[in-house]
């Protein structure tokens with residue numbers, strides 16, 4: 054759907070979020086995703102991620118419909134002859150379940166889907182590395198795709214130019230993991246682990262630590278081994294340009310990421326896109342800094358703007374050990390229920406929660422709010438100094454209204 058409105062400079066794109074299971078898909082929708090992409094048990098990359106059964110897909114489609122969202126399913130293996138068995142039935146089942154679109158990198162799967170499940174939109178996957186207008190047009194004219202997902206390796210000028218000339222919707226990446234070898238065109242994982250990156254098995258060998266030699270001389274040390282993985286992408290500052298360019302969908306990467314990551318990042322971009330749209334791009338530096346900070350609360354890796362505005366350089370590569378030092382918030386728990394009269398909430402514990410500490414509630418569709426924990430009680434009503442058993446249900450007073458599934462977190466010291 055093209056949401057461009059004539060009285061605004063900016064269009065309002067779809068916010069597309071990843072989900073590795075039903076719980077994360079519902080979280081993404083609750084926190085403001087317009088659409089969620091996920092993988093089924095078959096024919097999808099990330100085959101080792103927790104993928105969806107057909108019953109799960111039916112359930113998530115019903116949930117999405119209730120909330121005005123769409124479901125896209127990845128059918129993005131690079132198929133060999135033996136991979137086609139059962140595919141026709143699978144596509145028909147996806148169509149019947151209410152899936153909006155499949156995402157595929159195979160022209161044979163595109164043709165099959167158009168023939169046997171014509172209600173499914175076909176989105177050509179980023180695996181096709183579409184980096185120019187001619188390729189985008191060919192995808193539409195020859196393969197009848199309904200959306201072109203642009204390669205992560207497009208610069209901002211390329212995204213704008215291709216979107217202008219492409220006869221159908223375009224989708225661009227805004228956040229998440231990058232691949233140093235052009236989105237999976239890589240045999241590192243195959244060679245080292247016999248796990249094929251193009252059939253869902255990437256072992257992320259680029260992120261391993263290596264001893265680096267120049268001839269016989271080792272350049273690395275035990276404390277400083279070499280790695281060549283990329284920093285994650287974070288394109289908060291570039292959202293305005295993508296909206297100006299009328300890109301139809303902005304995609305967050307990360308089907309293997311946690312519920313907390315999905316909630317934080319989706320919520321951050323939801324608020325940023327909505328506010329940019331409302332002010333038609335006239336956002337103050339202060340408000341932009343606020344939104345970037347909110348998005349970063351969910352991130353746990355070093356970030357860069359990917360290939361925006363121009364092709365990624367060596368600043369985008371991590372040459373040293375990966376760390377989680379950039380995690381700036383801890384996910385403490387989720388709200389199970391809340392009594393508005395007594396202001397008492399039951400909370401499922403995910404991390405240590407201390408009495409008297411100041412924490413923040415992340416609530417779909419609302420601004421975050423903070424409060425100090427005046428007391429914590431266990432299920433028998435005994436007061437505790439801290440709650441530290443994962444998944445235990447404790448109670449506490451929260452001075453403002455929260456809802457089931459709202460997330461509690463705190464700034465990491």
Ligand code: SF4
Pocket residue numbers: 231232233234236237238239240241242250255256257258259260
């Ligand atoms: S091993 Fe690294 S570079 Fe290769 S496909 Fe996987 S993520 Fe990409």
